[in-house]
Structures are given as structure tokens and as C-alpha cells.
Amino acid sequence: MxxxxxxxxxxxxxxxxxxxxxxxxxxxxxxxxxxxxxxxxxxxxxxxxxxxxxxxxxxxxxxxxxxxxxxxxxxxxxxxxxxxxxxxxxxxxxxxxxxxxxxxxxxxxxxxxxxxxxxxxxxxxxxxxxxxxxxxxxxxxxxxxxxxxxxxxxxxxxxxxxxxxxxxxxxxAIQTKPPVEKTAGIDLGTLTSMTLSDGYEVPNPRHLLKRKYQLKKLQQRLARQQKDSNRRTKTRVRIGKLHARIADCRREYCHQVTTKIINENQVIVLEDLNVKGMTASSKGNKEKPGKMVKQKSGLNRSILDVSFGEIARQLEYKADWYGRTLIKVDRYYPSSKLCSTPGCDYKADKMPLKIREWTCPQCQAVHDRDINAAINIKNEGLRSIAPAGMKGLQLRDSASEGVYSMTVSPRNYDQPNSCQERL
Ligand SMILES: [Zn+2]
Incomplete structure (x- = not known):
């Protein structure tokens, strides 16, 4: 039940x-x-x-x-x-x-x-x-x-x-879903809102961005209008409606995304979002994310900071409902700095946000920043459950095979399926 x-x-x-x-x-x-x-x-x-x-x-x-x-x-x-x-x-x-x-x-x-x-x-x-x-x-x-x-x-x-x-x-009583093979690592990224380890980029919720823009305009108008005027009241009502619509869109969008991920993957690995960090450093400013998205600032955060937590929450309960495994990896795990090529242990000292694509100096693999991070998150998650016995090991095997045999997203690697071939 x-x-x-x-x-x-x-x-x-x-x-x-x-x-x-x-x-x-x-x-x-x-x-x-x-x-x-x-x-x-x-x-x-x-x-x-x-x-x-x-x-x-x-x-x-x-x-x-x-x-x-x-x-x-x-x-x-x-x-x-x-x-x-x-x-x-x-x-x-x-x-x-x-x-x-x-x-x-x-x-x-x-x-x-x-x-x-x-x-x-x-x-x-x-x-x-x-x-x-x-x-x-x-x-x-x-x-x-x-x-x-x-x-x-x-x-x-x-x-x-x-x-x-x-x-x-x-x-x-909820019926669990039939098991599937795939494992997904999720990087809560910057330019797109999320990237999966198989290269799928969850598209930006454009309609949401548009409404956010409308909201900003209306709020500016409200600020200019005289207190207690009829026009101001009207603007306030419109803002209220827009807020509700944004909430609707966001809710629906999160559900779409999480249902898709749950349907297609048996094991889902994501970074542990530290909500405490968020609230502590975002005191007095609800729109700004805190520590959690610290190294991921500059994105359209007004939308994302709210949705991250919600997406994680939905994934968690849906995984529980439908018999999927959800693993969280330490949020300090340097997913974007590590090279995800199997066998390569290169770790960059820094990985500034503006770098979208980089070449590993050790194995020469060209990485898309977000996909690389998502793959690292996935592997780290699978490592963390591996000692649990055969099940973990099996997962790990199928996972490392799956890493580069995927079809990569539109934002493609220059070299054809880079890493393993070079090894
Ligand atoms: Zn490498």
C-alpha cells in the first residue's frame, strides 16, 4: 500500500x-x-x-x-x-x-x-x-x-x-511497472535544465520562460502604478492568475519529465540536492538558489531552483511506487571535473561553467560537459550499490557497456563515439 x-x-x-x-x-x-x-x-x-x-x-x-x-x-x-x-x-x-x-x-x-x-x-x-x-x-x-x-x-x-x-x-495498492534494462545518471545542468547520461537533454520549458518574462513585465507595471488605484488592483489580479498558471505549467512539466525517466530506466542516479544549503543562503531572496546550485549559477534559476527539488521528490516517490531504484550521490562528488572514459582517472582542477566541451588531456576523449557529468553520476551511483552483491555487479556491467553505445544528443561529439575507440 x-x-x-x-x-x-x-x-x-x-x-x-x-x-x-x-x-x-x-x-x-x-x-x-x-x-x-x-x-x-x-x-x-x-x-x-x-x-x-x-x-x-x-x-x-x-x-x-x-x-x-x-x-x-x-x-x-x-x-x-x-x-x-x-x-x-x-x-x-x-x-x-x-x-x-x-x-x-x-x-x-x-x-x-x-x-x-x-x-x-x-x-x-x-x-x-x-x-x-x-x-x-x-x-x-x-x-x-x-x-x-x-x-x-x-x-x-x-x-x-x-x-x-x-x-x-x-x-x-500501486502496480509496479515491468522492469527495464537501462540506468540513467542525471545531471542537473545549466543551459538545459537536465541532462541524462544517455545524452538526452530534457528541453527547456520554453512556455514557462515566456510566462516568467510576462510576469516580470507585469511586476514592473505594478511597481509604477499608484497605490489603491483600480488599475493596480487589475494588475494584481493578472499577476495572481499568471502565478497560478506558472505553477500549473511547472507541475505538469515536472510530471512529464519524471514519468518519462521512470518509465525508461530501472536505476536512476542523481545528485543529492541539499535543500538546507539552498534555504540557508537564499535567505531573503526566494529567487536565488543557494549552495546547491552554486557552481551552476547563471542559468535561468528562477525556474530551475524550484523545479530541481520537485523533480527529485517526484522521482523518489515514483521510483518507490513503480519498483525502480533511486540512488543519490554526494553533492560534492566532482561530476563535471572527472573524465568519464572507463579506465581514465583524469580529474581537472577547475571546470568553469563557460566550458561546454572539453578534451581530456590523458585519454584525448572529447566530452560534452553535461553528458560527461551525467555519466560520472551514473557510474558513481552504481559503484555505491555494487558491493550489495550480484545484482549490483550485473547492473554495473550492463551500465559500463551502455555508456558509449548510446546515440548522442543533437549537440554532438565531433569525433565518432569517442572514448572507447581511442582506448
Ligand atoms: Zn580521460
Missing amino acids: KQKSYRFRFYPNKTQKKLLTQYFGAKRFVWNTCLAWRSNFYKENKESVTGVDYSRELTWLKKFEPYSWLKEIPSSIATQCLRDQDKAFKKFFKEKETGYPKFKSRHRQQSIRFQMDQRVVMNNYRAGSLLKIPGLGKVKITWSRNPIGIPKMVTVSLDTAGRYFVSMGIEE
């Missing part, structure tokens, strides 16, 4: 919309006040407090007139929100995966989570084109896919284009 996630668009009626606006507001209030309280409490007393502590504060707060509206909000929303914040802090402190939790803005995507009461939900959480959400009643929904199980929890969200979605994780 694997956890599979679904996302459906739904269409609340007027009353439901009003309710949702209140709920979103309440959640923001709880999240933000709790976050501020926590941070201040720590600054002043050097002691950390949890969501449970704040829950008590909240009960006390409700007694006062300006906050009495909180009584009308289902208490589960606050509880869930505080739980989520606890989790966010835990992630920040323990796993060092993410940055410090941020305040929620009403201009961004809104979301709340509902626990589904299993007793109520069991038989009738969906009926025809309806979904029953606690605290909201039945909502009209498009079942674009057909989930088999019953969700324990649903997340209701409103994106910046004004669309409502409900997402749910459902435990389902």
Missing part, C-alpha cells in the same frame, strides 16, 4: 465561499499570531513553546470581545494549523531541511486542512459529483481521477487565480 495524492478542483457556492474566506482568515490569524508569540517568547525567555501551549492562549483570547469571532470557527482548523506549525518547526530544528517558518500572507495561496471523521466518512464522503467536507458541507467537485480509498485528511486551497482545490492523500 502506497500513499497516493490527488488534487481536484471544486466549486463552492456563495455561502461556502464566504465560510472558506472566514476559515482562511482564521487560519492565517492563528498561524501568524502563534508564530510571532513563539518567536518573541524564545527571544525573551530562551525557551521554546509549542502549539499546544498556544492553544491555551487562544482559549483565553476568545473571552475578549475583539477575538470573539474565533468562537465561530471550527476548532479543528486551529488545532490542525498549530499542529502543522509544530511540524514546520520540527523540520526546521531537527531535520534542518527547511527554513524558519514564515508568516502567511493573504495575497498568496490559502489553505486549510480538515481531518475527515472516519465514522462519518466511511460510506458517503463522495456521492456523484459531490464531496462532503467537514464544516463546509457538500461541495461540487470534478472527479478528474478516481481515488479508490478514503482520505484521512483533506486540504482545501484557494490559489492566486481564485480557483479552489481539494487535495487528499489516499492509501492505495
Whole structure:
């Protein structure tokens, strides 16, 4: 049984919309006040407090007139929100995966989570084109896919284009895919977004780049427009819609790419993306990547920095679903500096980004920078699993055969299939 996630668009009626606006507001209030309280409490007393502590504060707060509206909000929303914040802090402190939790803005995507009461939900959480959400009643929904199980929890969200979605994780049995022979090393490169060890270059998402450009133009316009003017509001709405569309494109693009890779390869090797490094050095500037892409700057990073993590995440869970092996190699592994010719151990001292193609002084092989890096990543990954026994060895064999017998991408080597022939 694997956890599979679904996302459906739904269409609340007027009353439901009003309710949702209140709920979103309440959640923001709880999240933000709790976050501020926590941070201040720590600054002043050097002691950390949890969501449970704040829950008590909240009960006390409700007694006062300006906050009495909180009584009308289902208490589960606050509880869930505080739980989520606890989790966010835990992630920040323990796993060092993410940055410090941020305040929620009403201009961004809104979301709340509902626990589904299993007793109520069991038989009738969906009926025809309806979904029953606690605290909201039945909502009209498009079942674009057909989930088999019953969700324990649903997340209701409103994106910046004004669309409502409900997402749910459902435990389902997933059929693994029939095994294939190939192994892929993936280089998260620069000029193209990704290169595979077989020479396939994942094309740049051009439509995404175009929209990014439009977004930049609109943001410049917004900056020029007068505060509180109608035109400014209009621009802001357009920006919101564009943001949502960019998110759609990116999601779809990532899925296309990862599904293709998973379908065609049995073993997939990629660099371990250090998310911690990214968030730590990209503080205060969301668009700039940090350490992880450090030696890979100068690319269209506004798109790539977001997608890298997502692509890795999708590859990981899809590999798990479909019975593929995913290997991560150390992100400090010098994949672009090493020569990938079997038997050659040349390592360059430096490999500046502008060098797209280079000749190994030891074996004279001509390398395409990204393909060479991807092959190194693949071999390193296979080396790391080789001691596991026969399976590893077999993989390694078929892999080293496969290295240069591939058809190389349009950006070709000058010499016909270089390395092995020269050896
Ligand atoms: Zn060499």
C-alpha cells in the first residue's frame, strides 16, 4: 500500500465561499499570531513553546470581545494549523531541511486542512459529483481521477487565480511497472535544465520562460502604478492568475519529465540536492538558489531552483511506487571535473561553467560537459550499490557497456563515439 495524492478542483457556492474566506482568515490569524508569540517568547525567555501551549492562549483570547469571532470557527482548523506549525518547526530544528517558518500572507495561496471523521466518512464522503467536507458541507467537485480509498485528511486551497482545490492523500495498492534494462545518471545542468547520461537533454520549458518574462513585465507595471488605484488592483489580479498558471505549467512539466525517466530506466542516479544549503543562503531572496546550485549559477534559476527539488521528490516517490531504484550521490562528488572514459582517472582542477566541451588531456576523449557529468553520476551511483552483491555487479556491467553505445544528443561529439575507440 502506497500513499497516493490527488488534487481536484471544486466549486463552492456563495455561502461556502464566504465560510472558506472566514476559515482562511482564521487560519492565517492563528498561524501568524502563534508564530510571532513563539518567536518573541524564545527571544525573551530562551525557551521554546509549542502549539499546544498556544492553544491555551487562544482559549483565553476568545473571552475578549475583539477575538470573539474565533468562537465561530471550527476548532479543528486551529488545532490542525498549530499542529502543522509544530511540524514546520520540527523540520526546521531537527531535520534542518527547511527554513524558519514564515508568516502567511493573504495575497498568496490559502489553505486549510480538515481531518475527515472516519465514522462519518466511511460510506458517503463522495456521492456523484459531490464531496462532503467537514464544516463546509457538500461541495461540487470534478472527479478528474478516481481515488479508490478514503482520505484521512483533506486540504482545501484557494490559489492566486481564485480557483479552489481539494487535495487528499489516499492509501492505495500501486502496480509496479515491468522492469527495464537501462540506468540513467542525471545531471542537473545549466543551459538545459537536465541532462541524462544517455545524452538526452530534457528541453527547456520554453512556455514557462515566456510566462516568467510576462510576469516580470507585469511586476514592473505594478511597481509604477499608484497605490489603491483600480488599475493596480487589475494588475494584481493578472499577476495572481499568471502565478497560478506558472505553477500549473511547472507541475505538469515536472510530471512529464519524471514519468518519462521512470518509465525508461530501472536505476536512476542523481545528485543529492541539499535543500538546507539552498534555504540557508537564499535567505531573503526566494529567487536565488543557494549552495546547491552554486557552481551552476547563471542559468535561468528562477525556474530551475524550484523545479530541481520537485523533480527529485517526484522521482523518489515514483521510483518507490513503480519498483525502480533511486540512488543519490554526494553533492560534492566532482561530476563535471572527472573524465568519464572507463579506465581514465583524469580529474581537472577547475571546470568553469563557460566550458561546454572539453578534451581530456590523458585519454584525448572529447566530452560534452553535461553528458560527461551525467555519466560520472551514473557510474558513481552504481559503484555505491555494487558491493550489495550480484545484482549490483550485473547492473554495473550492463551500465559500463551502455555508456558509449548510446546515440548522442543533437549537440554532438565531433569525433565518432569517442572514448572507447581511442582506448
Ligand atoms: Zn580521460
